[in-house]
Amino acid sequence: MTVFNIPLDAPNIGELEKEFVIRALESGYVSSVGPMVAEFEERFASYVRVSHAVATVNGTAALHLALRLLDIGPGDEVIVPALTFIATVNPVLYVGATPVVIDVDPLTWNIDPVEVEKAITEHTRAIIPVHLYGNPADMCRIVELARKYNLFVVEDATEALGATYEGRFTGTFGHIGVFSFNGNKVITTGGGGMLVTDDSVLASRARLLVNQGRVPGVIEYEHVEMGYNYRLNNLQAALGLAQLERLPEFLDAKRRNTALYRKLLQERSGLKWQCEMEESVSNWWLFSILIEPDKFGAGRNDVMEKMKSAGIQVRPLFMPLTKQPAYNRYNMNECPVADFLHKNGINLPGTSLLKEEDIRQVCQVLLEVK
Numbered sequence: 001m002t003v004f005n006i007p008l009d010a011p012n013i014g015e016l017e018k019e020f021v022i023r024a025l026e027s028g029y030v031s032s033v034g035p036m037v038a039e040f041e042e043r044f045a046s047y048v049r050v051s052h053a054v055a056t057v058n059g060t061a062a063l064h065l066a067l068r069l070l071d072i073g074p075g076d077e078v079i080v081p082a083l084t085f086i087a088t089v090n091p092v093l094y095v096g097a098t099p100v101v102i103d104v105d106p107l108t109w110n111i112d113p114v115e116v117e118k119a120i121t122e123h124t125r126a127i128i129p130v131h132l133y134g135n136p137a138d139m140c141r142i143v144e145l146a147r148k149y150n151l152f153v154v155e156d157a158t159e160a161l162g163a164t165y166e167g168r169f170t171g172t173f174g175h176i177g178v179f180s181f182n183g184n185k186v187i188t189t190g191g192g193g194m195l196v197t198d199d200s201v202l203a204s205r206a207r208l209l210v211n212q213g214r215v216p217g218v219i220e221y222e223h224v225e226m227g228y229n230y231r232l233n234n235l236q237a238a239l240g241l242a243q244l245e246r247l248p249e250f251l252d253a254k255r256r257n258t259a260l261y262r263k264l265l266q267e268r269s270g271l272k273w274q275c276e277m278e279e280s281v282s283n284w285w286l287f288s289i290l291i292e293p294d295k296f297g298a299g300r301n302d303v304m305e306k307m308k309s310a311g312i313q314v315r316p317l318f319m320p321l322t323k324q325p326a327y328n329r330y331n332m333n334e335c336p337v338a339d340f341l342h343k344n345g346i347n348l349p350g351t352s353l354l355k356e357e358d359i360r361q362v363c364q365v366l367l368e369v370k
């Protein structure tokens with residue numbers, strides 16, 4: 001494992017986390033039978049202001065559950081953006097549905113509503129907007145399209161905890177919203193996820209499905225439908241409760257990181273970054289730049305090389321779904337915007353552990369690349 005002086009997305013774990021996890025260990029509740037799971041769900045629901053939150057083993061599992069809950073399956077089409085992590089779309093295949101991959105907006109880097117409308121057919125059942133790197137997608141127009149064509153919206157808010165659109169938290173606009181607590185996300189439980197909804201019928205069924213389809217509260221092992229072992233455990237929930245308390249601190253740190261990056265980089269020609277819509281406030285999970293090689297004088301690979309040798313951890317943006325070998329049997333239209341962003345974009349260090357000197361150093365190395 002390479003150790004970097006300046007990490008990209010390392011978790012921020014402190015005394016509070018230790019205290020909570022020790023409390024869970026001492027209670028003897030280490031599995032998903034434990035009081036902290038329900039407590040974490042309640043606190044999370046009240047933070048994002050939804051009626052129901054169901055904790056899961058990770059964000060991918062929560063996305064899979066979401067599609068099961070909406071009875072999406074073979075013959076159904078689900079619209080997804082080309083520029084995202086593969087976990088947005090793998091669950092579409094888990095349920096046997098067909099992903100319809102569309103291009104993103106060049107400014108927000110998120111699913112383009114104009115492309116969404118063009119892609120809708122009589123088989124379309126759902127749209128999965130992703131709030132990429134924490135930047136809210138155009139939820140007003142996506143919700144409007146969903147109403148007009150009678151579609152479900154499953155929000156992939158895995159990267160966007162704490163981001164808002166028109167003052168409301170991302171993840172709460174769709175029929176179902178999904179969050180991730182992987183080690184690299186805004187808050188972590190090691191691995192973990194959360195499914196949120198305002199629909200009590202969907203929430204009750206989610207509680208069945210995460211636990212092998214078992215009827216809760218009865219002594220018999222009675223299973224009313226095929227489910228999964230997708231529950232979060234008490235140790236993870238303990239970690240989550242501590243992290244949730246510290247979330248405001250993490251959000252402040254990420255927004256501070258971004259403000260400093262922008263200030264230090266704004267003069268240099270050939271550098272751009274993701275834009276927030278007027279209605280949006282990003283959580284700035286990962287600040288990412290776009291390099292225009294002609295104007296900047298060097299390409300993204302040169303920049304990545306220089307960063308790596310300076311001990312700074314950076315990454316290319318996600319490879320578009322249209323370029324994924326695992327997906328080449330699907331008939332997909334070209335997505336030139338996603339391709340352009342992937343070819344020229346880099347995630348810069350964005351962890352809440354960064355100090356001002358770290359960001360100054362990243363910018364100095366970046367600005368010296370020739």
Ligand SMILES: *Cc1c(COP(=O)(O)O)cnc(C)c1O
Nearest residue numbers: 058059060085087088158180182
């Ligand atoms: C992290 C992530 C997921 C999946 O979450 P896991 O908890 O890692 O399973 C899904 N979609 C996007 C866009 C992500 O970044």
